[in-house]
Amino acid sequence: MPERSGRRGRLAAAGAFSLALIALVVAMPAFRPGLHQLFPELREPIYARASFVTLTIAHLQLVAIATGFAAAAGIAIGIAVTREAGRAFAPLARTVGTIGQTFPPVAVLALAVPLLGYGSAPTLAALSIYAALPVLEATLSGLGAVPADARDAAKGLGFSAWTMLWVIELPLAWPLMLTGLRNATIINVGTATIGSSVGALSLGSPILEGLSASNPAFVIEGAVVVALLAITIDRWFDVLEDMTPVI
């Protein structure tokens, strides 16, 4: 997809990847004969503990819920520390955002296990907390980049603090915030995959089971679907960013 292919090209790419993903997930059982030929030594060439439809939906749920929490927390904290009453917290919030992002996401997931046990809970918590950091950073830089002229003009027009935030600041900060959300979502798709190592159901489940049971077919199935899912989500963000007016 060349950079200048325009809106229609982006939309077409996102749509094509979505269709390919849906087709692959739904038609996975049809690949059985082919995989049997590729890996004749395997008794079961298709992951059967859960269907790929279930796995994909579970994966998407994890990512959606965690990214939702992360977005709410990151944006709320970002807004709170840029208001007059919360300004004292801004330097600390910025430092936490920067230092926190040097932590590898796997390590954050590992730290959540002793506190929350096994299953979806530690994965959701780790995903939500970790993904909040890029959103927070993006919100802070987005709100920080709002020109002082725009604020002064709004004040001159008699805008209240809330109206100013809603009508002036957030729309101007939105392009940067969207980039932060995109990073957060892509990181979450990856970390949710590793989340199956602590017992969360996701597209990582066939990969990890394939690795531990020496079943390369399971690994390939999970890896191809999750890679396609990540690319599809990324393409939709591309469409969304393209539709965001640059003011």
Place this chain on the structure above:
Amino acid sequence: MSALLSALATPDARRLAIRNPVLLLLCVVATIALVAAGFLSTAPNRLADGVSLPLWQAPPALAVLVAACLGGLGCLAIRDARMSDWAALGLAAGLAVALLLTASFFAKTLIVAGHPAQRQALGPAFWIAFGVAGFAMLDAMQRLALGFPARAACLFLLLGLFAGLASAGTFDALSLTREFVSHRTLFVTALLRHIALVGAALVVSILVCAPLIAVVRRGGRTRAAIYSVLSLLQTIPSIALFGLLIAPLTFLAGHVPLLRSLGVSGLGVTPALIALVLYFAFPLVRMTDAAFSAVPTEVADAARGLGFGVRKRFVAVDLPLALPVLLSGLRVVTLQAIGLATVAALIGGGGLGTFIFEGIGEYALDLVLVGAIPVILLALAADFAFRLVLAAVETPR
């Protein structure tokens, strides 16, 4: 406490004489954690669920020491005193040390003779209060506007103190220490393997990316195509990329004896290294491109006017001007590599991730920490080293 919180919420905090609302919030969080959550947990063996013990059951002198540090910080948060930020920095460091000492000696008092399998693990209250101590130190340093050297000095002072206490055997009763000690030789191997993997990936990707950068700098359609392929690769989850490389590499190693004799195999270091290089291509190419694009044309023209040849211009003009951007690019890539190398343990790539995934599999949560804490420290150390080099590169200008 609710009065303090509502005072926090009022916009005019100065009238209520709250000097530092950040510190106050941190103190409230630590107090709630220490009162409500377990400080240590004790279990008959490595796998059993522990009994959680609160701070007030610790030896009184130590519990009082923790409370005094926290109370002192609370007072400094509310009232203005002379040198309050320095005092807060000292008290926050004191709180961290007091927490470590309390946990260690509290754990020693819980040891029952004749039960060598017994475990004393650090509880959530310890970790939250320890985190609060760290944030309070950061906040004090920011308020004091301490420069990079002063912050580094504080860090090394505390690290030295920690190393001294550790070598004196202070922490021996804690399960984290015991887990670490019982894996000591493996730990050194895993740490070196982790660093070697990250280093090798960096070197290989720089070599692989150099021709790509040359192509990209020429512009045109290939540039756009290279960028879109590399950015797509970036979005693929690490474990999926590792997994996709296993089958082809196994096939190659099985059918090309030369590759097999070179040590190429489907599992282990080969797929890990290839995947890391594939990930690094995008940030490396893009940032190098950006760094050299940022060299002003007038400067390049001036160098040409002075009769500089292509090579001399590159070494004397382009490289020094592009260096800060290049270094920040390398910083991002290195930090990412430390995390990815952790995941590589799942495909037999070794490294610190081995402990994490082994610990998760065996339900040995302290073993998870033996992997996770050093990974984080390694990332922080790499970040620190890059900031140090960046500061050195940027000062002359």
